[in-house]
């Protein structure tokens with residue numbers, strides 16, 4: 016029996032932007048149901064890697080989603096297999112939460128067609144799960160940062176894809192909403208064999224949720240493995256120039272900054 020196609024497979028991916036090499040030699044494989052967190056210092060290339068995986072930046076090398084070359088996929092087909100939330104999505108003026116979340120159903124609508132009752136049901140369920148139903152008629156620009164971040168996620172979840180790419184999905188959320196959102200993503204992963212690739216700012220959070228961690232620095236993968244293998248005092252000192260203690264909590268690393276001056 017042959018092994019199933021990985022959900023994401025990149026080979027020797029290289030990205031150049033504005034005349035600089037931003038990513039180099041990226042080989043990344045993510046299998047069905049896995050949660051992989053990309054970590055790394057500011058400017059390491061994390062967002063660019065997510066954009067390369069979704070075919071949004073020109074890259075050389077190979078990027079395959081479910082075995083298909085992402086650059087050969089039609090926009091609509093790609094949007095049925097991959098949903099992503101950018102680090103700072105554009106907030107369209109005047110649009111309500113409900114209408115924004117309904118955009119997630121676009122890849123399923125007939126050409127020139129309207130959303131069906133079933134599409135509205137999907138969106139309603141997502142809004143309920145993200146505690147956004149009371150906000151359905153609010154205009155996006157009136158929301159707080161944390162509410163907005165959940166609305167962006169709602170649009171992506173409404174796409175009902177098997178692959179979710181999230182670029183720092185919890186950076187604007189308080190600690191309770193962080194846990195709610197990440198637990199929800201984890202539940203979806205178990206219920207629907209969702210595969211998750213996310214960048215994470217907070218290393219303890221990355222370590223708490225991801226099966227595997229990929230550390231980028233200077234556009235290259237410099238460490239990869241379980242959270243405990245990658246999130247260590249030595250690795251963080253080398254690649255973040257950070258002075259930290261790493262404490263073990265149920266086999267998951269917890270990172271505590273240490274003040275030395």
Ligand code: ADP
Pocket residue numbers: 032033034035037055056057058059060061062063064
């Ligand atoms: P991260 O998400 O890890 O903070 P990014 O992927 O956003 O890093 O950016 C990696 C590097 O690429 C940064 O130095 C950034 O300034 C640079 N970069 C990103 N986009 C462009 C662009 N369009 N033109 C030139 N440089 C870019």
Ligand code: MG
Pocket residue numbers: 061062063102182214
């Ligand atoms: Mg980024």
